[in-house]
Amino acid sequence: MDPKLGYSGFSLLKHAVTGNRRWPDFLAEPEMRASYDIVIIGGGGHGLATAHYLAANHGVTNVAVVEGGWIGGGNTARNTTIVRSDYLLNASFQLKHFALKLWSDLTQDLNFNVMYEPRGYVDLAHSDGELEHFTLRANAMRMRGAEASILTGQEVQHRVPELDLSGRKRFPVAGALVQEAGGVVRHDAVAWGFARSAAASGIHVFQNCPATGIDVKSGRIVAVNTPKGRIACKQALISVAGSSSAVAQMAGIDLPLSTINVQALVTEPVKPALDAVVNYNAGLSYVSQTSKGEFVLGGATDGYASYARRGSFERIEDVLARAVQMFPFLSRLRLMRHWSGSADIPMDGNAMLGRTQVDGLMINAGWGYAGFKATPAVGWCMAELLATGKIPDLVAPFTLERFAQGAEHDDAGIGPYPWLQ
Structure with a gap:
């Protein structure tokens, strides 16, 4: 039972009698402020998980999540719901296995049934x-x-x-x-559970509100533009899956992915x-x-x-x-x-997580079709980065710098053929 939304056996019977017309809004539309400490561009599983863990782990709630569509309508809903951590390379395994541990407790953590089923x-x-x-x-x-x-x-x-x-x-x-x-998790429930938790903590979630521009001044992010207004911010996170290249280009960043x-x-x-x-x-x-x-x-x-x-x-x-x-x-x-x-896929088939060359602008991209299984771990780590400014150990192998350093992580052993990853 959730007392805020009145979920109980009695409430189900009561709303059934009234034709289910009086349920409270699942996700209320807040009034947009002129500024926030952090703006998360992308209200998919990763973006909403980051918002949840910012509040839950770090007490950071002056945050706006701007989503171009509706919650649960993007790549979070366009996947096959599989979770696993059977990777060979240590960096990939550790991140995915941490996610698998988080999946097992996520229903209790969110007070929302995400339907994790370890079927094998x-x-x-x-x-x-x-x-x-x-x-x-x-x-x-x-x-x-x-x-x-x-x-x-x-x-x-x-x-x-x-x-x-x-x-x-x-x-x-x-x-x-x-x-x-390994097994499956209900993808819609993941999006709804993280969104509800973030909103309940005071974080503002805006649906049908895409980022239309990113303002950069003297190499530092200063604002994110949306159809509902300009949002001044100290930090921002790009977490938009297949649209990563297009959104990053708003800040003058070219990402090495297809x-x-x-x-x-x-x-x-x-x-x-x-x-x-x-x-x-x-x-x-x-x-x-x-x-x-x-x-x-x-x-x-x-x-x-x-x-x-x-x-x-x-x-x-x-x-x-x-x-x-x-x-x-x-x-x-x-x-x-x-x-x-x-699916946005870099040349080594692994994600890009961490800082960009624009001060205050973070990136979470390049997940291909491995993104869903990593959702809670990505949210946990990106929240830590935004809240503390420190790169978590689990994220360190996946920063953008690895391409300049020749430190790619090719789990599949495919080489520069992203369509085969």
Whole structure:
């Protein structure tokens, strides 16, 4: 029960009798001030998490969050809700694993059910060489205190009975890396929970209020312009996912990244049939089933720069061909919805976090399609940076300076091909 909003069994019955017409506003529209200590550009999961932790961890509440659309309408809602930390390189693992720990307690932290479900993340290997690499990754995870296991043969079949491992396959399954703490989180609930918590602490959240300009004077940020007025500020954070390049250019900053379309789709709902997230690596296709019974499917990026946020039949066909090889029964289901989002990806496939060359202006960009799983950790760390001025240890490997220093973090071993990350 939340006494501020009156959530209880009694209130549900009362509002049902009155036709649910008297519920208080979930997120009230505040009066915009002329100035704030901090302006967060982007009201997605990362921006709202930063606002929440600014108030919760540091007592900083003179903050404005400006969102170009509505809360829960951007990339936070345009993903496949998967959370995990099965990374090889230490920097990526530590940040994602800290996020995984935060996910497990986030419902209690926000007093809002984000529906974290540790169903298990099953990463399929399609050759002995790939399985050897997975074994290396699993061992590295264990050494850092995470749970991970390697399955082969009938062990994989036992863990995911629905997998079709029979017959001759173009890409046979040699085994799998399994992280049981991995799973899914309800993306809408994440956005709403962080937004409600931030607003309740006194932080102002403005919907349908995009940043239209960033004023810089003598190398320092002085204001953020919006359709609702100019906001003077001491610090600002750009946290706008696929729009990072466009917003950064308002301050005269060119970011070393590409924006690429990522697609996902969902089937009609059926009875429970899959209790894990399964990832097919030969071309990439990942599948999970929602609590409503729908199968959520996603795959690789489109492979070319685009801000379109629209899908293509070619990518749908690629994802479905691999999904059906794993689970032939999916071929009998109808697709119900399809969506896409804009992923901003640097040349090493890893995020860019920290300061920019404009004093007081911070950046959180370059997450590609790995951003959702890191949401609470990013919010925690960026809040610490804004509140204290110090770069957190978890963020230090991902600063913009790494490109000038030759200290890139290429988790996938792909090199300068962002569409393959």
